[in-house]
Each structure stands twice: as structure tokens, then as C-alpha cells.
Amino acid sequence: xxxxxxxxxxxxxxxxxxxxxxxxxxxxxxxxxxxxxxxxxxxxxxxxxxxxxxxxxxxxxxxxxxxxxxxxxxxxxxxxxxxxxxxxxxxxxxxxxxxxxxxxxxxxxxxxxxxxxxxxxxxxxxxxxxxxxxxxxxxxxxxxxxxxxxxxxxxxxxxxxxxxxxxxxxxxxxxxxxxxxxxxxxxxxxxxxxxxxxxx
Numbered sequence: 001x002x003x004x005x006x007x008x009x010x011x012x013x014x015x016x017x018x019x020x021x022x023x024x025x026x027x028x029x030x031x032x033x034x035x036x037x038x039x040x041x042x043x044x045x046x047x048x049x050x051x052x053x054x055x056x057x058x059x060x061x062x063x064x065x066x067x068x069x070x071x072x073x074x075x076x077x078x079x080x081x082x083x084x085x086x087x088x089x090x091x092x093x094x095x096x097x098x099x100x101x102x103x104x105x106x107x108x109x110x111x112x113x114x115x116x117x118x119x120x121x122x123x124x125x126x127x128x129x130x131x132x133x134x135x136x137x138x139x140x141x142x143x144x145x146x147x148x149x150x151x152x153x154x155x156x157x158x159x160x161x162x163x164x165x166x167x168x169x170x171x172x173x174x175x176x177x178x179x180x181x182x183x184x185x186x187x188x189x190x191x192x193x194x195x196x197x198x199x200x
Contacts, residue, residue: 011065019068026075030180036173043099056107062093078181098166109159112151119148
């Protein structure tokens with residue numbers, strides 16, 4: 001599903017910044033955590049300022065709002081932090097937004113993901129068709145490969161490494177948040193989400 005084309009209620013950057021500022025007040029004495037949050041905030045603002053596409057900007061803005069709301073909810077209800085983080089990654093508004101040197105998540109990435117899934121589906125369908133009609137099956141197979149190979153290459157070279165890097169950045173932030181909110185030394189809930197793929 002192309003989340004860039006979803007029509008949802010918009011939230012302004014000013015409102016999002018206010019939510020993050022509220023979160024920062026709660027943890028103002030936690031310098032490491034504050035820095036990680038501000039770095040993430042800057043990453044969102046940086047990609048918003050460089051995005052020339054309305055659909056991309058709206059998608060980044062929705063994820064920015066999701067992050068700000070999740071962060072504040074984690075601080076206000078620390079007993080629900082695991083569920084809140086899980087909802088963050090499973091939300092249709094989530095997209096990987098990282099630092100300046102990260103490959104920015106774009107509309108092309110979402111289109112590539114859809115084409116890759118389509119290509120794989122057609123690839124499977126070609127083998128179903130082959131026993132009934134070899135010429136048609138081969139044509140469908142050729143079409144599927146022409147779609148799947150370039151999209152898979154782009155996903156492996158650009159999208160997946162980018163997502164992994166951003167997830168590690170977010171893991172550091174949420175792990176630090178978890179540590180600050182819980183004085184007991186227990187395992188961080190972020191361990192199970194670090195390698196989770198983004199929603200397509």
C-alpha cells in the first residue's frame with residue numbers, strides 16, 4: 001500500500017515541535033537522551049526542508065508526528081513502552097527517516113517496493129501458467145524478471161541498508177529512553193524491533 005497517497009488529518013510542524021519540546025522537558029536532566037531526540041528531530045526537519053515532492057513531504061510529516069506522539073506517550077505511560085514502540089513500527093505512517101548522510105526515503109522507494117512485490121507475484125504466476133501454455137508462461141516469466149531484477153537490486157543496495165542504519169539509530173534512542181524510564185536492569189524491548197522491515 002502506498003502510504004504517500006493516503007489522505008489523513010495533517011498536523012503542523014509547529015504542533016509536532018511542541019510535542020517534542022514537551023517530551024524534552026520531562027527528561028531535561030538526561031543529556032544523552034535529549035541529544036538523541038534532538039538529532040532525530042533535526043533529521044525529520046532536514047528531510048522536510050529538502051523534499052520537493054508534496055507526497056513525500058506529507059509522508060515524512062506524518063511519520064514525524066507519529067514519532068513525537070510515540071515519544072511523549074512512552075514518557076507519560078512508561079509501563080506501555082513496549083506496546084507503544086511496536087505500534088510505532090507497525091503504523092502505516094512509519095517510514096525510515098535518518099541523518100543527513102542517510103539515503104532519504106522517497107516516493108520512488110515506495111513505488112519500487114510495490115513493483116518488487118508485483119514482480120515476485122508475476123514470477124510465481126508464470127510457473128503456474130507454464131504447464132498450460134509454454135509461450136505465454138515464458139512471456140510472463142520474462143516480464144516478471146524485467147520488473148523483479150532491477151527493483152530487487154535497488155532494494156538490496158539502497159533501501160535495506162538505509163533502513164537498517166536508521167533502525168539502529170532509533171534503537172539507540174528508544175533503548176536510552178527505556179533505561180531512563182526504568183531503574184530496574186531488565187532487557188530492552190527494542191531488541192526485537194531493530195531488524196523489523198518498514199511497512200511497504
